[in-house]
Structures are given as C-alpha cells and as structure tokens.
Amino acid sequence: MAGSDFLSLRQNERELKRTAHILNIVAKFGMRSVVERIRIGEKLHLKVGWQQKENIEKTTEKARLRMLLEELATTFVKFGQILSTREDLVGQELADELAKLQDSMRPFPSQQARHEIEAQLGKSIKEVFSSFDDNPIASASIAQVHRAMLKNGKAVVVKVQRPGIEETIREDTQIMHYLATMLDKYVPEMKHWNPKLLVDEFERSIMKELDFQREAKSAIRMRDNFSGEKGVYIPMVYEHISTSRVLVMEEARGTRLSDVIRSNLGKYDKTLIARRGADAFFKMVLEDGFYHADPHPGNILVMKGNVVCFLDFGRVGSVDKELAMSMLRLVTFAVDNDPRGLVMQLSRMGLIDDGVDVEAFTEDMADLLDTYYSRKLEEVQMGHLLRGLFSVTDKYGVRSPRAFTELSRALFILEGVGMALNPKFNAFAEFRPYASRAAALAYSPKRLETIIRDNILDVEYMVKTFPGTLRKIMNKLESGEMKVELVHTNLASLAEDLDRMSNKLSLAMVLAAMVVGSSIVIGTSPTLGRVGFAISFVLGLWLAVKILLYRPND
Ligand SMILES: Nc1ncnc2c1ncn2[C@@H]1O[C@H](COP(=O)(O)OP(=O)(O)O)[C@@H](O)[C@H]1O
Numbered sequence: 224m225a226g227s228d229f230l231s232l233r234q235n236e237r238e239l240k241r242t243a244h245i246l247n248i249v250a251k252f253g254m255r256s257v258v259e260r261i262r263i264g265e266k267l268h269l270k271v272g273w274q275q276k277e278n279i280e281k282t283t284e285k286a287r288l289r290m291l292l293e294e295l296a297t298t299f300v301k302f303g304q305i306l307s308t309r310e311d312l313v314g315q316e317l318a319d320e321l322a323k324l325q326d327s328m329r330p331f332p333s334q335q336a337r338h339e340i341e342a343q344l345g346k347s348i349k350e351v352f353s354s355f356d357d358n359p360i361a362s363a364s365i366a367q368v369h370r371a372m373l374k375n376g377k378a379v380v381v382k383v384q385r386p387g388i389e390e391t392i393r394e395d396t397q398i399m400h401y402l403a404t405m406l407d408k409y410v411p412e413m414k415h416w417n418p419k420l421l422v423d424e425f426e427r428s429i430m431k432e433l434d435f436q437r438e439a440k441s442a443i444r445m446r447d448n449f450s451g452e453k454g455v456y457i458p459m460v461y462e463h464i465s466t467s468r469v470l471v472m473e474e475a476r477g478t479r480l481s482d483v484i485r486s487n488l489g490k491y492d493k494t495l496i497a498r499r500g501a502d503a504f505f506k507m508v509l510e511d512g513f514y515h516a517d518p519h520p521g522n523i524l525v526m527k528g529n530v531v532c533f534l535d536f537g538r539v540g541s542v543d544k545e546l547a548m549s550m551l552r553l554v555t556f557a558v559d560n561d562p563r564g565l566v567m568q569l570s571r572m573g574l575i576d577d578g579v580d581v582e583a584f585t586e587d588m589a590d591l592l593d594t595y596y597s598r599k600l601e602e603v604q605m606g607h608l609l610r611g612l613f614s615v616t617d618k619y620g621v622r623s624p625r626a627f628t629e630l631s632r633a634l635f636i637l638e639g640v641g642m643a644l645n646p647k648f649n650a651f652a653e654f655r656p657y658a659s660r661a662a663a664l665a666y667s668p669k670r671l672e673t674i675i676r677d678n679i680l681d682v683e684y685m686v687k688t689f690p691g692t693l694r695k696i697m698n699k700l701e702s703g704e705m706k707v708e709l710v711h712t713n714l715a716s717l718a719e720d721l722d723r724m725s726n727k728l729s730l731a732m733v734l735a736a737m738v739v740g741s742s743i744v745i746g747t748s749p750t751l752g753r754v755g756f757a758i759s760f761v762l763g764l765w766l767a768v769k770i771l772l773y774r775p776n777d
Pocket residue numbers: 360361362363364365366368380382458472473474475476479521522534535536537
C-alpha cells in the first residue's frame with residue numbers, strides 16, 4: 224500500500240463507512256469515472272455502488288456539483304457555501320452556482336439542545352432561563368436557534384451548535400483532505416481547481432465559524448461601531464452566558480428582510496430600508512474597516528421604524544485603510560472610464576506580475592469599461608463592476624487578493640438586496656458621500672505620508688513595466704523588425720543655421736590666417752603688419768560680439 228496516500232485517513236470503521244457513502248453519492252451524480260480513476264474503492268477495500276441518478280447527464284457539471292454537495296449535506300453544504308464567497312479560488316460561474324446552496328436542515332430534538340446548553344454553561348436551563356421555547360426558529364447545518372427568556376424578563380435567542388457537529392466536520396474535512404490529495408494525483412484536469420488549497424481554505428474558515436466566541440466578539444464590536452446610528456441595530460450579546468458552542472443574544476423583534484421584500488403592504492419604507500442597509504455597509508467598509516461579509520436577506524431583520532438589524536456575524540471581513548482607498552480608486556478610475564489609470568492602480572496593488580502583457584490587459588479593461596460607460600451611472604452595479612474587473616484579472620492569470628473578492632462579493636450580495644427592495648436602488652448614489660469623506664481624508668495632512676508612498680509606487684510601476692517594454696524593444700532590434708522613422712520638422716532653418724555657422728567658421732579661419740600673416744610680415748614691413756593686426760582686431764571683435772550675443776532665431 225502506498226503509505227503517503229493514507230496518512231491523512233485514519234481508516235477506522237466509521238470513517239471508511241462515511242467515505243464509501245460519499246463515493247456512492249459522487250457516483251450517483253454522474254461522476255463515476257472520477258471515483259474509478261482515483262482507485263479509492265480498491266485501495267480502501269470499499270464497496271461502491273454505481274447507481275446513477277436518472278437524466279443526470281443533462282445537468283451542467285457545475286449544477287451537478289451543487290446538487291452533490293446538497294445531498295452530502297452538513298460539512299459539504301458549508302464547503303460549497305464558503306467557496307461561493309471565494310471567487311478568487313473557484314471563479315465567478317461556480318461561485319454563483321454554489322451561492323444557491325440552501326443551508327436549512329431538519330431540526331435536532333430540543334432535548335439535545337437543552338442538554339448541550341446545560342453542558343456548555345455548567346448550569347441547568349431552569350437556573351438561567353425563566354422559559355425556553357422547544358420549537359426552534361431556525362435550523363441550519365451548524366446550529367439551531369431557540370427563543371428563550373432570561374430570569375430578568377429579557378427576551379433572548381439561543382444559538383446552539385448541533386451535538387457532535389465539530390467531530391463530524393473534523394472527520395469530513397479529513398476525508399476531504401484525503402480525496403483532494405487523490406484528485407490532485409490521479410485526475411490532472413482537476414489541477415486548475417487546486418483541490419488541496421480549496422480544502423485547506425475551507426478548513427480555516429469553517430473552524431472560525433464553529434467558534435461562537437469569535438462570533439460573539441464580532442457582534443459586540445459591530446454593536447459598538449453602530450451605537451450612535453439610529454437607523455441600524457445590532458443585538459446585544461450576553462457574553463457571560465455564551466461559550467464557543469452556545470451564543471445568547473437579545474432577541475431582535477422584527478420581520479425577516481426576505482418577507483419585507485415580498486410584502487406589498489405599505490407598512491415598510493423599502494427605499495429607506497435599502498438606503499440604510501447600503502449606508503451601514505459603506506460605513507463598515509470605509510469608516511470602521513470591519514464589515515458583515517454575508518449580508519443576505521436571511522441575516523437581516525427589519526424592526527419598527529424601518530430600522531435595519533444585522534444578524535449573524537459568523538462571517539466578517541476586515542479592510543484596512545489602504546485596502547479601502549485602493550478599492551475607492553479602482554471604482555473612481557472605472558467610473559472615469561480610465562483603463563490606464565485602472566491598470567496602474569491594479570499594479571500598485573501588486574496584482575500585475577512581470578509576465579503580464581500590460582498592453583493587452585489594458586485593452587481588455589478598456590473593452591470592459593466601454594460596456595459600462597455606454598450606460599448611465601445609475602444603471603451600473605458597483606458589485607457587478609468590481610467582479611467584472613476581477614474576472615479580467617483572472618483571465619491574465621492574476622489571482623486577485625482574497626480580501627478584494629470577498630469584499631466585492633459582499634457588496635454584490637448587498638446590492639442585490641437593495642435592488643430587490645427598490646428597483647431603482649443604486650449603490651453609487653449611496654456610496655458618494657462616503658467616497659467624498661474618504662477622499663477628503665485621503666488629502667488631509669495626515670495622509671500626506673501615504674501619498675508620498677503612493678507616488679513611490681508609481682515609480683515602482685514604471686520600474687516594473689520598463690524591463691518588459693525594454694525587452695520587447697531588444698527583441699525587435701535583434702530580429703531586425705525595428706525601424707527608426709525620422710520626421711523632419713524644420714529642415715529649412717537647419718540649413719540656414721549651417722550656412723551661418725560655416726560663414727562664421729571661415730571668417731574665423733581668415734582671421735587666424737591674417738594674425739599669423741601679420742606676425743610674419745611685421746618684421747620686414749611694420750606698416751603692413753600693423754594694418755593687418757588692426758583689421759584682424761576689428762574683425763575678431765565683431766566675431767566675438769556675434770558669438771556672444773547669439774540668439775537662436777537670429
Ligand atoms: N438576535 C436575534 N433576534 C431574532 N432572531 C434571530 C436572532 N439571531 C438569529 N435569529 C434568527 O435565527 C436565524 C438564524 O440565525 P443566524 O445567526 O443567521 O444563524 P446561521 O449562522 O445558522 O445562519 C436568523 O435568520 C434569524 O431569523
């Protein structure tokens with residue numbers, strides 16, 4: 224047996240069973256050949272059934288993958304969902320397909336929820352809550368949410384993890400690591416997906432999401448950032464009764480945004496809600512540098528007075544000032560239809576490698592911007608535009624940094640929500656005041672230092688592109704393709720100049736001859752010599768004045 228293939232799989236009964244189950248489902252979705260090629264069945268002595276779903280060939284590969292993950296549930300649904308936010312890794316099309324994954328699961332028995340809460344808090348339910356609702360209000364792959372009431376009468380929600388979810392996820396990720404290694408080895412056409420990297424990245428994200436203490440901290444930080452804002456609300460976290468697996472929060476009373484979107488009642492001011500949501504998002508990104516990375520309608524409630532309440536801080540992103548300014552500049556160049564500026568900005572961000580054909584890249588950017596430029600700004604979607612930019616960079620093998628694609632994705636989600644609420648919604652309009660504030664900040668004396676640094680980056684851009692340009696010139700020279708064209712612009716005046724110059728030169732030579740001649744004759748014929756010197760002197764003086772006072776247009 225090839226040892227290294229099995230290092231990552233402990234091969235206990237449970238894991239083998241789960242692996243066989245996974246392979247069965249993979250085959251079911253018409254990927255039998257993949258299972259056969261990684262020869263995993265024989266290696267692990269697994270019996271794999273080859274039952275294929277009817278008509279499965281008719282669906283696209285991407286849709287099949289999404290359905291497969293849905294059927295595998297739990298960890299795999301999370302895997303798909305997390306990857307749907309990582310366009311930088313999976314590309315736009317697959318990301319969009321994976322975004323359709325629904326994360327709702329059959330609830331687990333409330334008895335188990337109570338048990339888990341008690342074990343986590345080290346106290347009985349009765350000691351902490353005066354009432355606890357056994358019917359969950361939501362149930363997803365990681366956790367479910369129950370309403371309850373504290374002893375002091377405050378209404379809360381309790382988000383409690385599925386019992387054993389951490390072990391399940393650990394086990395599944397272990398199997399995923401193993402499968403990724405095998406795919407990498409035996410299915411070369413999968414290489415461009417980089418399955419091992421996908422699983423690594425997934426593991427990192429899911430472990431973060433499993434830690435509710437982290438989520439609690441994020442919620443608290445967000446609440447703090449919005450403490451002064453009237454139109455936005457973030458529920459309070461009861462930290463002293465929260466653990467890494469149980470999160471107790473104040474219950475926000477309101478309507479799910481998805482219901483508000485569907486509602487035809489005049490009760491809600493949808494335009495105001497959309498504006499508040501977008502304003503909040505831009506504040507998070509441009510002022511706080513800390514944003515909700517998953518602002519879909521399931522994570523937003525509308526409270527009394529059209530107050531927008533954000534929930535679920537399992538996925539957050541951070542933006543430093545530099546990143547925010549870079550994003551701002553990208554959008555500005557794009558809006559100004561300035562592909563060169565845009566490419567320069569991408570280069571400043573370190574995205575343009577030496578190998579990239581800057582000219583072709585700029586042309587593609589120009590084409591992209593043209594498709595937007597013919598439209599009015601009110602018709603352009605910002606998230607769409609940014610994603611478009613990154614798909615062009617993708618084409619050139621330039622991997623956009625994760626922070627950018629995550630932020631663009633979040634903006635894209637938010638913009639979709641805004642437009643669902645108000646078809647006329649336009650992120651640019653909401654963005655303007657924040658952009659000008661951020662730009663004002665950009666030119667305040669405090670930022671001078673950064674500007675200087677940025678200009679150094681301009682030089683860096685030149686230095687980066689110069690060798691490439693030079694190389695091209697050298698190649699052309701070598702192959703003899705290089706022609707030099709001279710275009711004369713004012714040859715007539717050059718001829719005149721030459722004429723005048725030669726006159727002065729001959730005069731100088733005559734002068735020199737006269738001086739030498741006069742010196743020779745002065746001994747034998749002093750008068751002639753003196754006359755010669757006198758004439759030389761006058762001529763010399765005239766020549767000297769002419770030279771000293773020379774002006775080009777004379
Ligand atoms: N503080 C809260 N107040 C009211 N409802 C909440 C609160 N927190 C969560 N919920 C409800 O529970 C659902 C799931 O919570 P969420 O934190 O989004 O969990 P998940 O991470 O599983 O998506 C939300 O869509 C919302 O309906």
